[in-house]
Amino acid sequence: MAQKLNIYVSSDSKLSIKNSNLLLQKSDDIINIPIDIISSIVVDSYHSYFSQNLLSCLSRQGITLIICDETHMPTTLLLPLCTHSVGNLNLRAQLKCKNQTKAILWQNIVKAKLNNQANLLDIFGLNSVDILKNLANKVLLNDKDNKEAYGARIYFLSAFGDEFARRDGGFINSMLNFGYSLVRSKIARTIAAKGLMPQIGIYHDSFLNNFNLADDMIEPYRPFVDAYVFWYLQNSGEIDSEFDSTHKKFLISIFDKTVLIDGKRFLLDIAIEQSIESLLRVFKDKENTRLLMPILDKDFLI
Structure with a gap:
């Protein structure tokens, strides 16, 4: 299992490419840094700039590029345009x-999310x-009677305390939001690379959202971010710190962790690819509704 680098750029820099580096x-x-050992790049510096050649190379190589805004939260994602004929067939x-089929898929996604929340x-x-x-x-x-929302209320109060609310600001929510954004970006990048359209979701269908399908597929992966944040809070003793680059570097390292999916362990970004490939198989086979989804276990935190 080849482990690749997830790079965090926190100071003003020039990023370019030369001789595949x-x-x-x-x-x-x-x-x-050799380009073939990079999985993702997160640029959290408002005055960094990139060469066009680098952007083209990252797209060809399937490397996720995430750019943060002046509030230091992920706001831009580089997505490839799939021009291969297979991509058109997939779309x-x-x-x-x-x-x-969508109703069955969403039912199974919500089940997986609730089970992973229970596992946490x-x-x-x-x-x-x-x-x-x-x-x-x-x-x-x-999920006609919205078990997902009912479960979320119970889950977050049990995990982060009676005073916690997802819509509030604060340190914990900043950690969660940044982590979710990273995973969502990986999912959206994988969806586009497979020739699928991120805007067209299974359940989410807002015309204002360019990542409806990513927002569907992230749901069973959210508890992995929650577990990583909870583990950090438990081991660091931090509860209400200032969210800074140290915490972001820690969250980016979530992609170094392995996830159980279909009875095997994969690095998180490879597990995401397994999920999206299984979704593509469902789209292609009318009789198939088997979506591969991750299972949160204690080995994820090792």
Whole structure:
């Protein structure tokens, strides 16, 4: 299992490419990194700039480029345009997906999310494990009675305390939001690379959202970010710190962790690819609704 680099750029830099190496120039210092060992680059510096050749190379090589804005949160993602004929066939299969299939897929996605939330609570010895497991077993087609939202209220209170609310600001939510953005970007990048359209979702369908499908597929992966943040809080003792580059570097390292999917362990970004490839198989086969989704276990935190 080849582990690749996830690079975080926090100071003003020039990024270019030469002889299949990323050149990362900061003042008079130049760092050379072979392009084929890079998985992603997060640029959190408002005055960094890139060569056009580098952007083209990153797209060809399937490397995720995430750019943060002046608030230091991810805001831009480099996506490839799939021009291969297979990409067009994949898009046609996506567009022909029937509503019944989508309803089954969303039911299974919500079940997986609730089970992973229950697994997190179990791993850390918290309450409400059985409640969430029971909810997962009762999810209806298309989650018609919104077990996902009901479970979320129970889950976040059990995990982060009675005073916690996802819509509030603060350190914990900043950690979660940054982590979710990283994983969402990886998912969107993989979707586009497979010739699928990120705007067309299974359940999410906002015409204002360019990443509806990514927002569908991230759901069972969110508890992995939650677990990583909870583990950090538990081991660092930080509760209400200033969210800074140290925390971002830690969150980017989530892609160094392995995930259980289909009975095997893969690095997180490879697991994401497994999920998207299984979704593509569903789109192509009308009789197939088997979506490969990750299972959160204690080995993820090793």
